[in-house]
Amino acid sequence: MPYTVQGRELETDNEGYLLEPDYSDEVVPVIAAAEGITLTEDHWKVVRYLRDEYREHGHTPNFRNLLKGLADVLPGCDSKSLYELFPVGPAKQGAKVAGLPQPLGKGGY
Secondary structure (H helix, E strand, O other), X not given: OOEEEOXXXXXXXXXOOEOOOOOOOOHHHHHHHHOOOOOXXXXXXXXXXXXXXXXXXXXXXXXXXXXHXXXXXXXXXOHHHHHHHOOOXXXXXXXXXXXXXXXXXXXXX
16 A cells, blocks of 8 residues: 655555655655545654664664653643554554654564
8 A cells, every 4th residue: 555645656555664764744644535634743743753763773662661751741741642653553653654664573673
């Protein structure tokens, strides 16, 4: 199920994750809509954090590290609030909406 963003078709795996990361802001609303998510500023903060982590480390953090890492970005953020943003799973669904490849292994690695 490829996504079409500004006339470009982006290839995905069977679960809808991009095969190659796309850091354009235009891709986020397209994937979010496909996931049934209405974006807020808090979604964008998580997206930016996940993209920065992927650029720096080559992967996204698992849920526990995501929660710890977001402490500075989203003060007062807890498990419940992250699941309200990304109900399928903050680490995996967040990475998908951010336009990143599917996290590998257990917990986002």
